[in-house]
Amino acid sequence: MKLFKRHNNVLPGFGPTLGFTVFYLSLIVLIPLSALVFRTAGLTWSEFISTVTAPRVLASYKVTFGAAMIAAMINSIFGVLVAWVLVRYRFPSRGIVDALVDLPFALPTAVAGITLATIYSPNGWVGRYLEPLGIKIAFTPLGIVLAMTFIGLPFVVRTVQPVIEEIETELEEAAVCLGANRWQTLQRVIFPMLLPSILTGFALSFARAVGEYGSIIFIAGNMPMVSEITPLLIITKLEQFDYQGATAIACVMLLASFSMLLLINLLQRWSRRYAE
Amino acid sequence: MSASTKTYPAKSSTGRAQTEPALVRWLLIAIALVFLALFLLLPLAAVFSQAFEKGLAVYLDALKEPDTLSSIRLTLITAAVTVPLNLFFGVTAAWAIAKFSFPGKNLLITLIDLPFSVSPVISGLIYVLIFGLQGWIGPWLQDHDIRIVFAVPGIILATIFVTFPFVARELIPLMEAQGKEEEEAALVLGATGLQTFFRVTLPNIKWGIIYGVILCNARAMGEFGAVSVVSGHIRGMTNTVPLHVEILYNEYNYTAAFAVASLLAFLALITLAIKTVAEWKVRQQLESE
Numbered sequence: 001m002k003l004f005k006r007h008n009n010v011l012p013g014f015g016p017t018l019g020f021t022v023f024y025l026s027l028i029v030l031i032p033l034s035a036l037v038f039r040t041a042g043l044t045w046s047e048f049i050s051t052v053t054a055p056r057v058l059a060s061y062k063v064t065f066g067a068a069m070i071a072a073m074i075n076s077i078f079g080v081l082v083a084w085v086l087v088r089y090r091f092p093s094r095g096i097v098d099a100l101v102d103l104p105f106a107l108p109t110a111v112a113g114i115t116l117a118t119i120y121s122p123n124g125w126v127g128r129y130l131e132p133l134g135i136k137i138a139f140t141p142l143g144i145v146l147a148m149t150f151i152g153l154p155f156v157v158r159t160v161q162p163v164i165e166e167i168e169t170e171l172e173e174a175a176v177c178l179g180a181n182r183w184q185t186l187q188r189v190i191f192p193m194l195l196p197s198i199l200t201g202f203a204l205s206f207a208r209a210v211g212e213y214g215s216i217i218f219i220a221g222n223m224p225m226v227s228e229i230t231p232l233l234i235i236t237k238l239e240q241f242d243y244q245g246a247t248a249i250a251c252v253m254l255l256a257s258f259s260m261l262l263l264i265n266l267l268q269r270w271s272r273r274y275a276e
Numbered sequence: 277m278s279a280s281t282k283t284y285p286a287k288s289s290t291g292r293a294q295t296e297p298a299l300v301r302w303l304l305i306a307i308a309l310v311f312l313a314l315f316l317l318l319p320l321a322a323v324f325s326q327a328f329e330k331g332l333a334v335y336l337d338a339l340k341e342p343d344t345l346s347s348i349r350l351t352l353i354t355a356a357v358t359v360p361l362n363l364f365f366g367v368t369a370a371w372a373i374a375k376f377s378f379p380g381k382n383l384l385i386t387l388i389d390l391p392f393s394v395s396p397v398i399s400g401l402i403y404v405l406i407f408g409l410q411g412w413i414g415p416w417l418q419d420h421d422i423r424i425v426f427a428v429p430g431i432i433l434a435t436i437f438v439t440f441p442f443v444a445r446e447l448i449p450l451m452e453a454q455g456k457e458e459e460e461a462a463l464v465l466g467a468t469g470l471q472t473f474f475r476v477t478l479p480n481i482k483w484g485i486i487y488g489v490i491l492c493n494a495r496a497m498g499e500f501g502a503v504s505v506v507s508g509h510i511r512g513m514t515n516t517v518p519l520h521v522e523i524l525y526n527e528y529n530y531t532a533a534f535a536v537a538s539l540l541a542f543l544a545l546i547t548l549a550i551k552t553v554a555e556w557k558v559r560q561q562l563e564s565e
Contacts, residue, residue, distance in 0.1 A: 182295075214518070226533065
């Protein structure tokens with residue numbers, strides 16, 4: 001069916017543009033990524049398993065995925081709140097606040113990293129008030145959570161915001177007419193409509209946090225077994241010329257990213273069906 | 277005609293029939309603003325405050341350092357190669373995907389988005405695996421005295437990889453939403469393919485292109501992880517601005533590190549401003565149709 005449509009299309013340039021797209025995609029993305037898979041395939045199974053399950057590597061998964069999970073949860077709660085406030089309420093400076101939400105996308109990760117480390121170090125702007133309370137953020141796993149929250153924040157806001165914009169107020173009016181109070185309307189009418197987009201935002205923020213490197217290494221302290229993230233471990237292996245080790249761990253990370261990409265695609269399909 | 281047309285959400289008129297009590301409303305606004313101030317505004321203010329801590333003269337001296345200047349030069353070169361290549365790719369891919377239907381289209385869109393879901397560290401690693409000394413064609417390159425990784429070409433390649441999807445993923449939904457009737461009319465009236473593109477399509481996607489290019493440029497100039505893996509950190513030679521910030525910071529030269537970082541923070545603010553305008557223009561254009 002689809003193939004026949006092309007014959008009716010008078011627009012030129014399908015062959016060259018599609019050809020170039022596939023060529024450039026293969027050259028820049030697909031062939032280099034396949035190098036990683038082929039390099040890993042060069043290892044024996046037991047070599048691969050012993051590399052990716054070494055205690056230091058396992059500890060880094062725990063730190064990375066655990067911190068990313070907490071950061072994504074914090075972002076889901078505050079992200080929904082921010083999106084709701086931005087769409088539904090009017091207050092001064094709303095436009096600037098809305099634009100500023102994307103700052104973590106635009107600010108280079110190294111800049112975010114050194115800045116967060118400075119603010120939250122024991123004599124920094126925020127750190128000096130937390131120090132007497134016995135709370136240490138910089139150079140502990142808490143610092144990793146903080147940096148991951150920073151870089152993941154726009155994902156939840158920007159996925160949930162358009163969905164809130166599209167909610168028809170008639171639905172809320174109907175709920176009120178049927179006797180619901182505001183809390184019941186939020187809980188039973190609005191929340192179920194937002195849920196797919198909240199989960200999508202959660203997954204996007206989690207996926208970004210897992211792969212993040214630049215904003216974390218300055219604040220993490222990078223102690224093996226305690227606050228060493230997996231991307232840093234890959235770089236450490238590379239610097240020791242342990243290419244096999246780096247490749248094997250990278251392959252595990254890539255597999256994790258692809259599973260999350262698949263999950264996100266399914267979630268987005270679900271949320272779109274809900275919207276229509 | 278094409279069933280897969282993805283529409284941009286129309287801006288809703290916020291109905292005020294039902295809302296929370298004023299007290300709850302102001303409380304929620306306050307919580308959101310405090311959270312954003314703590315997480316976004318405070319770091320931004322800290323960059324500039326640290327950079328100017330020792331006065332304007334020290335700030336300017338840090339920027340005039342030869343190593344800083346050479347890192348700025350390398351970052352500009354990298355962006356100057358990366359952005360046009362990815363712009364050309366983005367427009368071509370969007371033309372093929374948005375104006376034609378063919379099997380495997382959704383798979384192609386997913387593959388174009390792939391670099392966004394790969395860790396920056398892995399984006400650098402894959403080029404080391406191909407061009408590095410232990411890599412696929414590394415030994416051959418060494419015999420011919422060509423350097424790719426731990427040199428400028430590697431930095432450019434890794435940057436192209438991480439900024440690959442920006443233009444394409446902005447233009448595809450935009451061009452799908454605009455359909456192809458205008459182009460068809462131009463062709464029927466006798467315009468050539470290129471005339472149609474430059475006089476009909478290009479004006480329609482102008483703001484979409486600006487949006488994609490500005491984000492692509494921001495990431496190209498600010499990328500750290502991927503570039504860090506392939507650069508080799510040779511001072512004055514293969515250091516981009518973000519890598520130079522790292523070196524200065526690790527040498528406890530905080531004022532200089534933040535002075536250089538403030539350039540990138542300034543770039544981020546300009547990017548956000550242009551992005552906001554472009555977003556608004558695209559929305560306006562789609563609503564007027």
